[in-house]
Structures are given as C-alpha cells and as structure tokens.
Amino acid sequence: MKGRQSASGVLSTVMGLALTILFSFGLVILLIFLLSKMPAKTIYAFFIGPFSNKYYLGNMLNVAVPLIFTGLGIAVAFKSSVFNLGGEGQVYAGGLAATIACLAIPHAPGLVGMALALVAAATVSAAIAGFSGFFRMKWDADEMISSFLLSAAVALVCNYFITGPFDDPNNNILSTYPIAKQFGLLKIFPPSKLNVSAFLAIAAAILVYIFMNKTHAGYEMRMCGLNREFSRYGGIKVSRYLVLPMILSGALHGLGGGLMVLGTYQAAIKGFSFGMGWNGIAVALIARNNPLGVLPAALLFAYLDAGAKSAMLGGDVTFEIASIAQSFIFYLVTAQALYDIVRKRRRA
Template identity: 40%
Template sequence: MRRGKEFLRTLGIICLSLIFAIVVISIVSEDPISSLKAFFLGPFTNLYFFGNMLTLSIPLMFTGLGFSAGFVSGYFNLGLEGQVYFSSLVATILGLQLGENNPYLFILILPVLSFVVGGSVSMISGMLKIKHGISEVISSFLIGIILIHLANSLIEGPLLDENSPISATPYLPKDLSFPNFEAFGNLHLGILFAFCSILIMDVVLRRSVLGYEMKLVGKNELFSRYGGVKVERILMISAFLSGGFAGMAGTVDILGIHHRMVRGFSYGYGWNGIAVALISRNRPLFIIPASIFFAFLEVGSQMASIFGDMTPELSKMIQAVVFYLVTAESIFRFFKGRRR
C-alpha cells in the first residue's frame, strides 16, 4: 500500500510538471495548439524522433543508476557531472592513442576503463568520508568541478583538434564506435549496455547479500555494524559503483554519437541523473521510464521549437520544475524520517 502511495505521488509530480509545460506554452506561444501538439506528440510521430528520444535517455540511465547505487548506502554522490566528463576524456585519450589497431576490442575496453576511472574518482570522496569524516556531498562536488576544469583545459590545449570549428578532440578511429540502429535515428548499441547495467544492479540490490548489505548500511549504519556488515567496505563499493556508472555515461555517449570528446557535451547529465534516480526511488528498473521521461521533455521541447515557436530551453524549465518537486519531496521525507 505504501508503494502505491509513492507511485501516486511520483505520478503527481510528473503531472504537475506537464501542467506547468502546458501553462508555459499556452502563455508564450502564438499558436499554442500546434506547439503543444509538437511538444506532446512530436517525439512519437516517427521512428527517427522516437529513436532520438531513446538515445538521449541512455546517459541519463547511467547517471541515474550511478546516483542510486550510492544513495542506497547513504553515499550522496554530487560529483556525477565531473565523473561523467573526466572518465570520457580519459577513455577518449586512450582510444585515440591505442584504438587504431584493435578497434573492436576497445569498444569493450573503453566503457570498462571509464567505469574504473569514474569509480576511482568517486572512491576518493568515499575515502575522505571514512578516514576523515569529510562529507562526500561537499568533496565529490568540489572534486567534480576540478575535474571538469581540468578536462576542459586539456581539450582546449594539447588535445584540441585544430581543424575543428568547435572545441573538441580529433575523431576516434572509424571502427571504434558503437553500431547504430539506422531506422531509429541516432540510437546505438549503448542502450543495451544501459539495460544490462540496470538489470544487473536490480538483481544485485534485490537478490544478493551485497545488495542487502548496501541497503542496510543506507538505512541504519549502527545496526549494520552490529550485524557484522563491514560498513566501510560497503561504502567504498557503493562509491565505486556510483562513480563507475557515471563514468560509463559519457563514454557510451561518445562511442555512440559524438565519436570524439566535445567540450561540454555532457552538460547536465549528472544533475538530471539525480532527478531520474529520485523519481525512480532507487529501484533500478524504474530508472528506465524515468530517464525516458526526461529525454521526452528534451525532445518534446526541440519539437516544439522546430514545429512551433518555442525555444528549446523550455525543456530546461520543465526539468527544473521536476527537479525541485522531487528534491523537495525527498528532503521532506528525509526530515520526516528523522523526526521519528
């Protein structure tokens, strides 16, 4: 019954944000009907748009999964953005240097590598939390920002492709990219990676001793310790998984769409991932619809700007509303839980 209630509340948040979209479009647009139609139905009018919507949801699935992998154990990873960006840069560098000879092998190696890089970055904050009691909320956020600037300076400096009109690295070797499902726009193999990761996490969280221990640590650290759970180790594992999935988000996006590192390509993946995770209430399977919803807002706004007279920034406004609502609700729940 409680689950039903939670589900209704989530549905309420989604409806409120869509109502907000309707209100904004109706006020701003000269021709609200066609703008609304483009916004709501656009992404479903043909396979191409639909495919692009799914493509957009892929990195969100990873970052959403990353956030909840930490969150179940009470590890609040605010460094997703930096982890996404930095790991994909490391993967790109490696791909540029070594990918020429063995492109098909590197299609598998690079996601794994970025998982390890993102995970390791996140583990720094985990370590600071365990050894020195420094809140990971602050440290992961700050480390993330440092990494973003570091990556940007590399892209603008030694890695910059002089021939490119935008700030980006040279292209990866031609075969070093995900195969793409032609009929569905940009949709690429990465979506299978995302589904698999989500399925694995779902099984781990619901069915494994490790998942049980992770949830226990998140809910009551004292009790976990008393029960013989090695709390520090679980926190580190959570931190690693959290950063790891975030790390994959960027690399999968690069291998699937950009084929090179473009400055700022991942803007907002990390933050939207938090909202996705909060909407899905840390149940991995729900991350799929939640990320598709976020991608829908994005594509819908693009449609409304192409076929109507809206600007694509509409999506940011609606996403912000969703973000406020879910975080407000989570914070409310957090304090309510505390008062007991």
C-alpha cells in the same frame, strides 16, 4: 494487513509521481499558451513531435541512455546512504577517458578498443568518486561536499585536455580529435543516433537490481544504507560500504560518459555531458532509487527534452521550456526525497 499497507504505500508513491508529471505537463501547456503565437501547433509539436518520426523517436531514446547510467549511479549511492554529488565531473571525465583510450590505440580492432575505452571510463570515474568515499572512511570528511568540489575541479581539468593537448584544430568546435571509425557503436534505429548502448543501459539496470537485491555485498550495502549502527551491530564491516558504493556510482557515471562518446559523439566535445550528472540525481529520485524504476524515469526526462526540441523546430518556443518543466518536476520530487535523506542522515 502489512502487505496491503506497503502496497498502498507504493500506490501513493505512484499516484504522487503521476500527479507531479501531470502538473508539469500542465505547466508546459500553460507556458506555451502564454509564449506562443500558435499554441495548438506548438503543443502538438511538444507532446506528439518526439513520436512523429524515427529520427526524433530514436534520438529521444538515445538521450535516455546516459541518464539511465547516471540515474543508476546515483541510485546505488543513495541506497547505501552515501551521497555522490559529483556526477557531472564523473560523466565528463569518463567520456574524456574513453576518448583518450581510443585515440591511444587508433588501429586496434573495434571490440577491443570499445572494451578498453569503457574500462578506462569506468576506472577513471570510479577512482574520482572513490576518493570521496575513502576520505569519508578515513577522516569522516563529508562525501557530499568532497564529491561535489572534486567534480567541479575535474570538469575544469577535462576542459583543459579537450581544448588543449587533444584539441582538434581541423574543426570549429571545441572538441578532441575524433576516435577511429571502428570504435563507433552500431546504430540500431537509423537515421537516428540510437545505438547498441541502449541495450547496455537496460542490462545495466537489471544487473544493478540483481546486485543490490540478490547478492551478499548488495544486502550489506542496503543494510548500511538503511541503518549503519544496526549493520555494525550485526557484524557488517560498515566502513567498507562508505567506499564501495562511491566506486560503483563513479563507474556507472563513467560508463555513461564513455558510451556517449562511443555511441553518439565519436569525440569528447567541451561540455558534451553538461547536465547529465544533475539530471541523473533527478532520475534516481523519481525512481525512488529503484534500479528498475530508473528506466522509465530516464525516459520521462528524455521525453521532455525531445519535446522541447521538437516544439522549437515545429512551433515557436525556445528550448528552455523543457528545462522549466524538468526543474519543476525536479523540485516537486526532490522536496519529498530530500526530506527523507535529511531525516535519515540525522538519524545515522
């Protein structure tokens, strides 16, 4: 009986999500009819375009990669009832840290440089997020606020480094010097930008899933996330789990940023990761904080993105149509999820 109850719970969640997605697709179609002079062609471009050639398809998958990392970062934190709203700054800082690491060792062998770059990215972002967790543990400062504010400040600092000390005067965009060629990740689906970071994203989702569900620390983190008083009562050191989820969350965000640089941009461009943090929250919420669910949720977001780009080129609408659809999904999904969070926080 109980098993069936929870199964029907899952079913209703999936049904709800399916409805949400159908609504948003409906909205896209409606908007195209209103805005386009050649709706049939534009609709075709939006929905089918991303699959029409290897370039589009690969790029769509490539957009999903950083979303998987930020989505996982948020899922880890939210599962522990720790609220990291600083994803934007953490992705950005991670990307910059990876770039600087690569620029510092231009002659190192490829794998060494990549590894160092990713370690730098994860460490810097973990530290930034970890601060908020530490403040929460030490002085009960709301990590939701502090991570958000810190992220806003960090983004400005990153802007300074990208347009100041590391600015490459030889190009006409605001970006750092490019990293050395050997640090670029192997492309796996030419001519698109899709690269081996896609495998890393899948591996990350599986590892996070195993960590949360099979390990000692994961169990304690989940218990703290569900009920902190119960965890303290059971003997778990709860204050530790205000900091650890933040650190993990920051590290995952940093990796997302670092992989974007190594795999896609080969430099830190001003604002290159814009939106990745916030969209990561949406992805995690759609996935109901399930690490494996993050994979399809990130793909959905990437699909809307790619569809809009395709409709822009193959039809006659602007890119904003994707943002409207994404935010529509975001509102519908977060309404329920935020309700749960607020209820949980009130109880905690």
